[in-house]
Amino acid sequence: MSEAEKSPPVNAEMPVAVISGGSRGLGLALVDLFLERGWRVATFSRSETDEIRERMRVHGQDGTDRLIWRSVDGASADEIREMEKAVSDRWSRIDVLVNNAGVGFDGLLTFMRSDDIDRLLDVNLRGAGSVVNVSSVNGVRGHSGVAVYSATKAALDGFTRSLARELGPRNIRVNSVAPGYFESDMVKELSEEATARIRRRTPLGRLARPSEIAEAVYFLASGQGSFITGQVLVVDGGLTC
Numbered sequence: 448m449s450e451a452e453k454s455p456p457v458n459a460e461m462p463v464a465v466i467s468g469g470s471r472g473l474g475l476a477l478v479d480l481f482l483e484r485g486w487r488v489a490t491f492s493r494s495e496t497d498e499i500r501e502r503m504r505v506h507g508q509d510g511t512d513r514l515i516w517r518s519v520d521g522a523s524a525d526e527i528r529e530m531e532k533a534v535s536d537r538w539s540r541i542d543v544l545v546n547n548a549g550v551g552f553d554g555l556l557t558f559m560r561s562d563d564i565d566r567l568l569d570v571n572l573r574g575a576g577s578v579v580n581v582s583s584v585n586g587v588r589g590h591s592g593v594a595v596y597s598a599t600k601a602a603l604d605g606f607t608r609s610l611a612r613e614l615g616p617r618n619i620r621v622n623s624v625a626p627g628y629f630e631s632d633m634v635k636e637l638s639e640e641a642t643a644r645i646r647r648r649t650p651l652g653r654l655a656r657p658s659e660i661a662e663a664v665y666f667l668a669s670g671q672g673s674f675i676t677g678q679v680l681v682v683d684g685g686l687t688c
Contacts (some may be wrong), residue, residue, distance in 0.1 A: 455485065455513050463538050464668065465531075466490045468548025470499040472631045474583070476657035477545055482506055482513060482663055489534040489541075491519035492548065521548055528565050543668045546580045577668045578614075581660075582623040582679060588687045600625070604679050605609060611677030620676035622667045627683025629655035650685030 464481045468474035469490025475498055477557045481488050481501070499516050506514035515534060519526045534541060585593050586600030604623050605652070611621040626644050628634055634654060637645075646652055666672050681687055 453471060454470070454523075459539070460596060461485065461487050461488065462542040463487045463515075463534065463540050464543040464545060465534060465541055466547055468492050468543040469516070470494065472499065473626070473657045473660055474547045475499065476501075477547060477664060478502060478514070478663040480658070480661045482666065483516050483626045484669075485540045486543075487513045487538055489515040489517075489530070490536075491530050493518060493520060500519065510589045515536045535669065542576055544576075545664055545668060546572045546578070547664075550555050561617070576619040578610070578619065578621040579668045580604075580621070580623045581582040581664065582607070582686050584627045584681060584683045586677065587625055587681060599642045607679065615676060620667075620672070622672070624663050625679050625681045625683070626660045627681070629657055629660055631657065645686075648686060649683070650688065655682065655684060 451591040460487075464486050466474060466488060467490070468482070469478040469488070470492035472611055474490065474492065474497075478490050479498075488506075490499070495516070495518065495548050503512055503516055504510060506512075507516070515537060517530055517533065519530050521527065525678050531541075540635050579657070580603055581598075583600040583605050585597040586602075589597055604625070614621055627649065634642065642654075646654065658662050660682055667675060667678075667680060
């Protein structure tokens with residue numbers, strides 16, 4: 448039986464997640480997990496990869512119509528709005544926003560006008576909704592050489608807490624996941640010595656798998672975390688303890 452044949456039948460009640468940066472790494476792990484759990488997924492990135500092309504073959508409009516991918520410049524508010532309209536036109540709802548790509552997040556929420564944010568949430572988040580931002584342990588604990596990056600992630604966590612207060616009365620939860628070091632293209636660029644040092648400093652003695660970070664995001668996005676909002680969930684193997 449093919450993967451497409453195993454997919455649950457699509458219906459209007461099937462929840463929809465929008466995930467930025469879903470063509471590789473953690474973003475792709477998130478796409479796979481939400482699809483596996485029976486969601487419809489819309490994702491975008493600057494460039495197409497073999498991996499997302501294969502997912503589109505199985506789950507796209509010619510497969511089960513459970514996956515949308517588009518090439519989008521996350522720094523372009525116009526392209527983000529076009530993506531949002533495409534999802535709304537296709538599926539008429541958005542239940543979860545996962546802001547995984549840093550640049551994508553800037554386009555999706557941070558630098559959008561407040562009335563655009565209100566429209567996105569009012570039109571698309573039906574009933575209870577959830578926003579999950581992917582932050583970093585660098586926003587929680589300072590590290591030498593990444594001052595500006597750490598500042599942006601700390602700001603994202605502050606934004607998460609404030610937005611949680613603003614949107615809570617509308618039954619929309621907002622949380623952050625702050626990963627430690629995990630297997631990614633960024634880590635691959637580190638020297639063996641640097642990677643070994645990270646493992647030694649991590650109580651669990653290893654890097655995280657992308658699927659482990661994705662599970663934490665899913666926990667906060669789904670009904671399992673239904674009374675959790677305004678929180679930063681650190682997933683770092685104990686690095687910051």
